[in-house]
Amino acid sequence: MRLLHSFTSSLLLAGAWTINAASSWSFEDATLTVQGKGAGVGAGAKEKLNPASSLPKSVTLGATDSLKLLLTTTDGKKAKRPHQAFLTLTDPTTGLEESFVLNVKESGKGKVDLTHKDLPVQFLTTSKPVPASIVIGSFGSSAPYKSKVFDLNIARDANVPLAIPEPPTRYAAEKEIHHIFRTDPKSPPKIITIVFAAGVIAALPVLLGVWATLGANVSHLSKALGNAPISHALFFGSVLAMEGIFFLYYTSWNLFQTLPAASVVGTVAFLSGSRALSEVQERRLAGQR
Amino acid sequence: MRWLFASLLLALLGAVQAISYTGGRLLVVLEEQSEREKYTAFFGDLESRGFHLTVESPKSESLSLFKHGARAYDHLLLLPAKSKGLGPALTANLLLDFMRSEGNILLALSSDHATPTAVQSLLLEVDIQIPSDKGALVVDHFNYDEKSAADKHDVLLLPFPQGLKTGVKNYFAGEGVIAVPKAVGQVLGNDSPLLAPVLRAPSTAYSYNPKDEADIVEEPFAVGGQLNLVSSLQAHNSARLTVLGSAEILQNAWFAEKATIKGKAVTTANRDFAAKVSEWTFKETGVLKVGKLVHYPDEGVSKKLNSSLAIPENNPKIYRIKSDVNFQVEVSEYSLTHLTPYKPAFGDHVQLEFSMLSPFQRLNLAPISQTANSTIFGVSFKTPDQHGIFNFRINYQRPFLTNVDEKRQVTVRHFAHDEWPRSWQISGAWVWIGGIWVTVAGWVAFVALWLWSKPAEGSLKKTQ
Numbered sequence: 016m017r018l019l020h021s022f023t024s025s026l027l028l029a030g031a032w033t034i035n036a037a038s039s040w041s042f043e044d045a046t047l048t049v050q051g052k053g054a055g056v057g058a059g060a061k062e063k064l065n066p067a068s069s070l071p072k073s074v075t076l077g078a079t080d081s082l083k084l085l086l087t088t089t090d091g092k093k094a095k096r097p098h099q100a101f102l103t104l105t106d107p108t109t110g111l112e113e114s115f116v117l118n119v120k121e122s123g124k125g126k127v128d129l130t131h132k133d134l135p136v137q138f139l140t141t142s143k144p145v146p147a148s149i150v151i152g153s154f155g156s157s158a159p160y161k162s163k164v165f166d167l168n169i170a171r172d173a174n175v176p177l178a179i180p181e182p183p184t185r186y187a188a189e190k191e192i193h194h195i196f197r198t199d200p201k202s203p204p205k206i207i208t209i210v211f212a213a214g215v216i217a218a219l220p221v222l223l224g225v226w227a228t229l230g231a232n233v234s235h236l237s238k239a240l241g242n243a244p245i246s247h248a249l250f251f252g253s254v255l256a257m258e259g260i261f262f263l264y265y266t267s268w269n270l271f272q273t274l275p276a277a278s279v280v281g282t283v284a285f286l287s288g289s290r291a292l293s294e295v296q297e298r299r300l301a302g303q304r
Numbered sequence: 305m306r307w308l309f310a311s312l313l314l315a316l317l318g319a320v321q322a323i324s325y326t327g328g329r330l331l332v333v334l335e336e337q338s339e340r341e342k343y344t345a346f347f348g349d350l351e352s353r354g355f356h357l358t359v360e361s362p363k364s365e366s367l368s369l370f371k372h373g374a375r376a377y378d379h380l381l382l383l384p385a386k387s388k389g390l391g392p393a394l395t396a397n398l399l400l401d402f403m404r405s406e407g408n409i410l411l412a413l414s415s416d417h418a419t420p421t422a423v424q425s426l427l428l429e430v431d432i433q434i435p436s437d438k439g440a441l442v443v444d445h446f447n448y449d450e451k452s453a454a455d456k457h458d459v460l461l462l463p464f465p466q467g468l469k470t471g472v473k474n475y476f477a478g479e480g481v482i483a484v485p486k487a488v489g490q491v492l493g494n495d496s497p498l499l500a501p502v503l504r505a506p507s508t509a510y511s512y513n514p515k516d517e518a519d520i521v522e523e524p525f526a527v528g529g530q531l532n533l534v535s536s537l538q539a540h541n542s543a544r545l546t547v548l549g550s551a552e553i554l555q556n557a558w559f560a561e562k563a564t565i566k567g568k569a570v571t572t573a574n575r576d577f578a579a580k581v582s583e584w585t586f587k588e589t590g591v592l593k594v595g596k597l598v599h600y601p602d603e604g605v606s607k608k609l610n611s612s613l614a615i616p617e618n619n620p621k622i623y624r625i626k627s628d629v630n631f632q633v634e635v636s637e638y639s640l641t642h643l644t645p646y647k648p649a650f651g652d653h654v655q656l657e658f659s660m661l662s663p664f665q666r667l668n669l670a671p672i673s674q675t676a677n678s679t680i681f682g683v684s685f686k687t688p689d690q691h692g693i694f695n696f697r698i699n700y701q702r703p704f705l706t707n708v709d710e711k712r713q714v715t716v717r718h719f720a721h722d723e724w725p726r727s728w729q730i731s732g733a734w735v736w737i738g739g740i741w742v743t744v745a746g747w748v749a750f751v752a753l754w755l756w757s758k759p760a761e762g763s764l765k766k767t768q
Contacts (some may be wrong), residue, residue: 044592049320061546065382065590066720077417096519096520098445098512098519098520099445099520099521100511100520101508101510101527103507103528105507110529111529112507112528112529112530113528114510114525114528116521116523116524117521118522120617150508152445152446152457152508153445154443154445154455154456154457155455156454156455159445159446159508161446161508171618174752178598183494183495183497184495184497185470185497185703186497186701186702187472187652187702188471188652188653188655188668189655189666190669191655191666191667192657192663192664192665192666192667193665193667194664194665194688194689195689196686196688196689197689202730202731202732202733203731203732205731208731208732208734208735209734211395211735212734212737212738215738215739215742216738216742218742219742219745219746223745223749226749226753228651229760230759230760231753231757231760232754232757232758232760233752233757234756234757234758235755235756235757235758239755239756247755250755251523251752251755252669253750254748254751255748258747258748263742275561291755295755296752301578303758303759
């Protein structure tokens with residue numbers, strides 16, 4: 016350290032004769048140390064920074080590490096204190112910038128410490144290395160200095176949850192919402208339906224067949240029509256008509272068309288039915304049933 | 305008859321206000337009448353654009369922002385004053401009331417004078433922070449005018465602002481460099497979506513107080529892009545407030561001044577920038593107007609929106625669930641002198657929300673046609689399978705554009721009993737339908753048998 020100091024003071028002496036005008040700001044003797052927590056002084060990785068070029072490999076800053084940057088600012092060849100000495104981090108994706116002020120002494124020796132606590136949350140969540148530049152400038156005619164000096168790779172402990180604040184409201188087009196419709200009711204495969212419907216319809220011939228084997232017949236039709244032609248025809252006709260009305264109600268009619276028709280047909284069925292059934296009773300009493 | 309009068313009145317109003325969309329009465333508050341000389345070019349530009357300027361001193365007895373409870377002026381230009389207060393006519397509350405009744409304010413700060421307390425509280429109210437100490441200004445050792453600020457580096461030379469981000473229209477674009485002398489930097493609160501930066505400081509700039517004894521900046525007020533030289537606020541009612549960090553931007557001296565940056569001679573384009581900023585603030589640009597909102601059931605025929613005000617919207621009041629609907633809306637943008645067809649910025653969309661409490665559908669609208677001064681945006685969609693009271697809502701809020709919130713309420717009803725598919729159309733019901741008709745046929749056959757069947761010989765014998 017003493018050696019370094021004497022070196023800078025000799026530089027100071029050497030640079031004393033240079034004229035201030037048209038000089039430019041820069042830095043020298045820059046060292047970058049990343050030190051883990053609890054490690055002894057000087058235990059961390061040390062890098063020398065060059066004002067003309069950036070470090071070839073990125074510097075990793077862990078969750079508990081602290082980064083220390085020491086440098087001497089120079090104007091021309093002379094160590095001098097500038098008005099502005101910043102370490103600026105730039106998010107490569109969003110362009111967000113955060114500057115850290117270097118604490119520069121009268122002699123031009125500056126230093127800045129950086130830990131995860133100092134960084135905005137956007138830097139902690141980025142996956143890409145963050146370019147870090149040094150900005151040195153001051154009043155007067157000396158040209159200011161700004162250049163990328165290293166890439167900072169911010170390593171985060173994945174097990175430690177990070178309190179990411181809610182992003183603030185900004186007016187912009189929002190995500191589209193397409194309503195998700197409930198699925199339509201589905202029918203079983205048609206072939207199954209047809210098989211079962213055929214089974215149901217086949218029940219009718221089966222029923223008629225069973226009745227026929229039991230000796231069912233319509234042999235008394237002529238006798239019935241002979242005894243009470245109008246009432247039999249009307250009664251059976253009204254039973255058929257009632258089924259017809261039900262069919263029409265199913266396909267096209269509404270209740271107000273159905274009810275009058277049904278009441279007319281019902282009355283006819285009631286009146287003619289009583290006559291027709293009397294005729295049936297007569298046959299029974301005559302022992303013909 | 306009523307619509308005829310309304311349209312006539314509108315036409316008349318349009319003829320009178322060939323200028324700002326909201327009116328041309330502009331109050332300029334200037335303490336020293338002698339200072340007026342410095343702004344003659346800017347005032348001349350405003351007058352040539354049709355503004356009627358009233359220049360008043362804050363100390364004037366007759367000065368009042370309101371008359372009979374209504375705004376006495378449409379816009380207010382507040383130039384920096386030497387005195388600490390702005391007087392009883394311009395308190396922070398009155399300025400806010402002025403904005404509440406849709407008045408626009410262009411506020412110019414200066415690092416030469418202390419910011420009046422009324423202005424400080426106004427800025428505090430809208431979450432714009434400025435350095436608390438008098439004289440604090442923005443310097444940049446990289447982009448300064450080498451001619452006028454070779455040593456102090458406090459005259460910044462900057463290009464015209466790029467767009468804020470994709471999807472936001474840039475109303476402040478231009479050619480050339482803007483000179484920003486001795487600006488008071490502003491920091492915008494992060495929570496409010498109403499605030500938007502207009503001109504940001506370059507990344508190497510910072511704000512400091514020259515009166516500070518220290519010869520190194522230790523705790524700057526703000527640094528780089530977080531520092532704004534010109535910032536804007538647009539309230540929910542679309543009243544606008546623009547804060548200019550440096551009143552000198554508006555002065556004749558910098559309107560077309562020779563300057564040098566990095567050894568290159570340039571001429572400042574402040575006149576253009578001042579025009580752009582005042583045009584936006586005084587609602588000559590970035591004003592949206594919604595014409596008709598038309599929706600109709602999609603029956604396979606596309607109807608053309610008639611933008612004439614003479615024909616009412618005639619929208620249906622009721623829709624069925626799961627029915628196809630066409631929606632069209634007409635949007636115009638006011639640009640300096642007339643309404644033009646509105647074109648959203650790249651990556652931005654006008655959106656339709658079909659909502660009951662929360663949106664069920666939020667759809668991007670596509671421009672489908674254009675009239676002389678409006679774009680017709682449209683979309684077709686299916687009403688959701690939920691009945692209730694819904695809104696067709698256009699809620700279009702974007703930085704630098706006046707807010708649009710239009711809605712039309714409709715009822716969405718269930719299927720009526722005769723709108724469902726008939727049972728024979730549902731294949732699963734065939735078994736049941738078959739069952740019913742087999743029963744019917746069986747019943748009729750049974751009736752016939754019961755009436756007319758002759759007893760079988762065999763069975764008769766058995767019973768006997």
